[in-house]
Amino acid sequence: MTIKKGKFVIEGLENVQINIGKVIEEGVDGQIEGPTPKPEITSLRNWDYRILDRYNPVYTPTSDICDYCTYGKCDLTGNKEGACGIDLEGHTARQALMTSIMGAACHSAHGRHLLHYLIKRYGEDHPINVGPSNLKAPLTETIMGIQPETIGDFLPVLAYVEEQLTQLTAAANTGQEGSARDFESKALHAGMLDLLGMEVADIIQISCMGMPKAEEDTAMAEIGMGILDPTKPVVVCVGHNIAAPAYILDYMDENALFDKIEIAGLCCTAHDMTRYNKTAKIIGSMSKELKYIRSGIPDVLVTDEQCVRADILREASELHIPVIATNEKITYGLPDRSGDNVDDIVNDLASGKEKGVLMLDLEKVGELVPKLAMKVSPIRKAKGITALPDEGEFAKLVAKCTKCQQCTFDCPQGLPIADAMEAAANGDLSQLEVLHDKCVGCGRCDYSCPVKIPVLNVIEKGAQRVIREEKGKVRIGRGQIGDPEIREEGRNLVLGTTPGVIAIVGCGNYPDGTKDVHDVVEEMLKRSYIIISSGCAAMDIGMYKDDEGKTLYEKYPGRFIKGNLLNTGSCVSNAHIAATTIKVASIFAGRKTKGNWEEIADYVMNRIGAVGLAWGAYSQKAFAIATGCNRLGIPVVAGPHGTKYRRAFIGKPYKKDDWNVLDARDGSTVNVEPAPEHLMITAETFDEMMPLLAKLCIRPSDNSLGRAIKLTHYIELSEKYMNKMPDDWHVYVRSEADLPVAKREHLLKTLETEHGWKIDWDRKKIIAGPMRKVDVSFQPTNVPRLCKEVSK
Amino acid sequence: MTADAAVKTVDTTRRAVPFDTANIPGPKMAKPMMPQVAGKMIAKAKRPLLIVGSEVHDKDVLERVITLGKTGIQIAAVGNAYKSLGDKGLDVHYINMHALSYYICDPEWQGLDGKGGYDLVTFLGITYYYASQAISALKHFSKTKVLSIDKYYHPNADMSFGNLKKDIFIAALDEIIAELQKE
Known part of the structure; x- marks a missing residue:
């Protein structure tokens, strides 16, 4: 007999009803x-x-x-x-x-x-x-x-x-x-x-919701501040939750409105909108929110939850942009009109009677937003509403700057705004264009200016030329990595012959502009790392084109194999990046998963060369993701702003006992190289971050070929970006076979002369020096119970 | 630049307010410091370390850091500072500053050269907020004295310059160099 969920009566027994809520199957x-x-x-x-x-x-x-x-x-x-x-x-x-x-x-x-x-x-x-x-x-x-x-x-x-x-x-x-x-x-x-x-x-x-299901070749979505046609009604959805935008997209689809209305997202909602309906577009990360609102282009703003600026209602209402709040977590003090007639609400918002409404009936959101955009847009466009100054005002504003530097003191990036103002006053806009990319769009400078220059608006006005050209492509979020891909690639990852997986994640609080995140991806793809991205970082990767006009997503395929670039999707898709390491442990190594966190995390830490890069992390969410990855044995590197999270997890390579692991074959203790050296650390600059990423992909389980590949990249990246050999490269050498092939002889000489190692030059073999030998059967673990026989 | 050259005395104690307006850590903030004081403290330290970061590449600053290094002080090149300092014949070592700020707090750490920890560390030419956080670790969890001779006022240091314009900043570095060259 098959037992199902539901309510059942038993014949012959009056007033008896059996309720079966949840069936837990054995097996x-x-x-x-x-x-x-x-x-x-x-x-x-x-x-x-x-x-x-x-x-x-x-x-x-x-x-x-x-x-x-x-x-x-x-x-x-x-x-x-x-x-x-x-x-x-x-x-x-x-x-x-x-x-x-x-x-x-x-x-x-x-x-x-x-x-x-x-x-x-x-x-x-x-x-x-x-x-x-x-x-x-x-x-x-x-x-x-x-x-x-x-x-x-x-x-x-x-x-x-x-x-x-x-x-x-x-x-x-x-x-x-x-x-x-x-x-x-x-x-x-x-x-x-x-x-x-x-x-x-x-x-x-x-x-x-019909989103891509582990598809490697999803469509491309348009991204950038320059992609929308501002002559049409423009709807912009801000946040992370697809529920409300899905109804808007459905309504537009059913009413053939995609040619009549532009719809795009800011922050992770944008990713999920494109996963739901590939007609949607992406404006960019949270750092674009204030900039895009101030442009005056949006006719309706729809907010849901997470990474939504607290001042959106005030900013939007100054430009007569109605706000539709659709999630109970962000309600802005707006009247709840969920029970009201849609046409009445449209009239109240279009007339300016209301600045915005709280609308928790999502079906009504679907109808309300397109109707409102169609009604409000002609009114707003006729008035030419924007916060940006016109040419004449711009010239007056930049000339007004007293170079007091207060904006720089208040700028979280410490940007040289006064210098750019001075250059602009002399007709040179190039410095304002640079600031536009480096600026995280917080607006603190507006408050600080003693002569009331709307600094952010001036920067954005001065950067109009580059903003119009901001048009890129992002491969739509694919979701998980499928089991067949893991079967194909798992072995390479564990043995180290694929140098590593680098997860490019997090937000847009970059220390030196968005280009860095593109550049790290390009460099590592050329070196055959697997790049998995998500969230705002995934957007920014697609913002730059090569000489042929192609973005990295158009140049590199999206399969989980070396030298590929994957976008999993929005912020919550980060789970799939972490989960990929579990899949490798399960599918490739046959580790049991159910209720078995410690063993899986131990496997990941010792064997899978994966590292996260949250170069522009700003939020509590990013910190939680990093901390979760750390518990799973995945190291994370953050940009310099990451020190303001106030806690890191840093290893001490000089304390040898910290790097003892057990060999699961017999429980014996083995002193290994510091790998991974840190679990959570920051770097000050791009140059410093590059070799650090390569180093943090090294694992005790690497075979010699894998270690040689990883060392090659560590050394080359250090030489390229830091003008030096890494000080600790020799620590990761266990035998001559670990040495990068192209430099083997030179490195053997260095080991002999600078580190006192003994070399048999006839056989070109290391006789003495390494802390341990290569053992292809070595099973490193930090968990005593996983050893077959615990050594005394 | 040298002990023989006439070195102008500059006041580096003005504008001693956190460079980032909101970076007010608490009741204990750095004492504003004149360059001569910094020079004397570095000179008298048993085991000083100069920590230099990614803002060292400016020609005028780099020139001063090289001269400081030639007085014999060991340099921790953090961030990408090594790119400009590595080939200048100095006692310079690359290290990640986040890690360094922790290792300095560890009494067991034997320093960048294995010869022991440091009794005085001096910060110069580092991204402001990044240095501020690293100095915070030292302020609370180490016994090492911390000076900032950067162009920013660093409230977490024991002693710091105020926020300086470039000409004053460079002149202040010259004063420190002159002081060290006297010793």
């Missing part, structure tokens, strides 16, 4: 395989401690005081204790926890909102379909110990995430946790929950 697929299904806060504490013992938390506080409770403010300078007993180290670790929780809550709440909506629309039994994969939800399986089949199966997953996040938040209250080490363990837990919440959000939207 191989349903079996828990590891020791920690649904881990509680302390279930993975031993693993966290192993991480923290090697990769010590490094604190760079932005504030010396604590003002969390009414005991304070407390001065914690010099790591003093506050009134509650917490010291600055503990307090900063608590901030790391809270940052991780905020990020995880954002993604998980996004997933919860989508799950409610999609269950309502498609039903709990709607099957999961992510493409050609048996391992459909790697993070869910590894953390929860279950293999979901329907979107309803994710209900207990999100319930678990929410419960855990509540427990973690409680630990941050004054008078709760006091240990920095345990705050960090909890932060790692929150990071892991973040990965899980993201996976749920993206799998359900892929499964229900």
Whole structure:
């Protein structure tokens, strides 16, 4: 007999009804395989401690005081204790926890909102379909110990995430946790929950909304501030949640409005709009929000959630752009018109009676927004509304600058704005054009100017020539990496013959403009790294063209093999990047996944050369993603602004005992090279970041061919960008076979003369020097229970 | 530039407010410092380290850093500073500044040359906010004295120049050099 969900009556028994809510099937697929299904806060504490013992938390506080409770403010300078007993180290670790929780809550709440909506629309039994994969939800399986089949199966997953996040938040209250080490363990837990919440959000939207399912050759979407036709009505959706924009796109499709209305997204909503309907376009990252609104081009702004500027309503209303808020997390004090007639709302907004509305009925959003755009656009365009000055005003404004530098003091990038103003006053706009790219569009300069120059508007006016040319291409987000691709590439990754996977992720708070993110991708693709991107970074990669007018997405294919460039999609698609390492452990190495986080993370840390680059990370979400990746054994490099997250995980290569691992074959201790050297670190400049990425792809399990390839790139990138051989390259040499082939003889000589190694020159072999020999059967692990026989 | 040359005394204690307006860490902020004081402190330190970053490539600054290096002080070239300093015959070592700021806090660390930790570190020519965060780690978790001789006021240092215009900044570096060349 097959048992199904539902309500049943039994014949002959009056007033008896059997309700079957959830059927858990037994069998191989349903079996828990590891020791920690649904881990509680302390279930993975031993693993966290192993991480923290090697990769010590490094604190760079932005504030010396604590003002969390009414005991304070407390001065914690010099790591003093506050009134509650917490010291600055503990307090900063608590901030790391809270940052991780905020990020995880954002993604998980996004997933919860989508799950409610999609269950309502498609039903709990709607099957999961992510493409050609048996391992459909790697993070869910590894953390929860279950293999979901329907979107309803994710209900207990999100319930678990929410419960855990509540427990973690409680630990941050004054008078709760006091240990920095345990705050960090909890932060790692929150990071892991973040990965899980993201996976749920993206799998359900892929499964229900027709988004690409592990497709390597998705269509190209247009991107840039110059792509929209400003003569048409323009709708711009801002945020991360596809639910409301999907209704708008459906309405436009059904009413054949795509030729009449321009529709585009800002930030990750844009990615998901193109995944849902490839007619949609992408303006760019969050750093373009204020700039694009000030252009006056949008006729209607639709907000959902995450990475939406807090001042959008004020900025938009100054330019008579109505705002439709569609998510309960961002309501801006707007009147809730969800129950009202659409045409009435259109009239109220078009007449200016309302600056915006809260509209939580998403079907009505679909109808309201296109109608409103059609009505408002002719009015706005007739008035020529823009915040940017005209030519005459521009000349007066740049001449007004007193060069007091206050804008530079307030600029998070410290940009030389006064110099650019002076050049512009002399007819040279080139410096303002450079500033446009380096500026993150925050608008703090406007507040700082003592002579009331609207600085951002002046920069944008001065950069109109380059803005009009901002037209690129992005390969639409593909979702997961399919199992067949993992089968093809897994071996190369674990042995090191593919030099590494570099995940280009995060936001647009770059230290020196968006071009850096394009340049790192181009360099690493030429070197046969696999580049996987997502979110705003994935957008910025597509903003630049070569001499033939091609972007990197047009030049490099999108399969998960060396030298390919993949875009997984929006912020929540980051889950697939982390999950790819789980797939390699499962599909290539046969590791059990269900409820088996520690073993999988241990495998990833020791064997898979993957590293994340969040060069422009700004948000709590980015920190949570990085922290989740760290718990999974994936190192992350951030740009210099990343130091303001206040915590990193940095290894000490000079402490040899920190780099002991076990050989799982017999439990013996092996002292290995520091690989990966750090789990979370920043770099000051692009030049410094390039060799660091290559180094962090080195793993203890590399075979000699793989190590030689990785060392080749590490050395070459250091020579190219830092004008030097890396100081520590020899540490990664275990035998002559590890040496880059083209430089082998020269490097052997260096090892002999500079490091005192003994070389047999007849056979060109290393006789003495390396810390260990190559052992092709070596099974590095940091987890004693995974050893066959634990050595005494 | 040399001990013999006439070196103008400049006031580097003006505008001693955080270069980033909002970078106000707490009740303890750096004491504004004159160049001669910086020079004397570096000269008297048993094991000083000069930390130089990605803003060293400016010709005038680079010239001064090379001269400072030639007085014998060890240099940590952070960011991409090594590109301009590596071939100048100085005692210069590349290291990541985020890592360096942590290693300085570790009493077991034996320095860039294996000869021991540092009792005084001096920051110069580094992206402002990046240096500020690194100095914060030293302020709270190390016993090492921290000077900033950059063109920015660094509140987390023990002593710092104020926010300087370039001509004053360069003149201040010349004063420090002169002081070191006296020793």
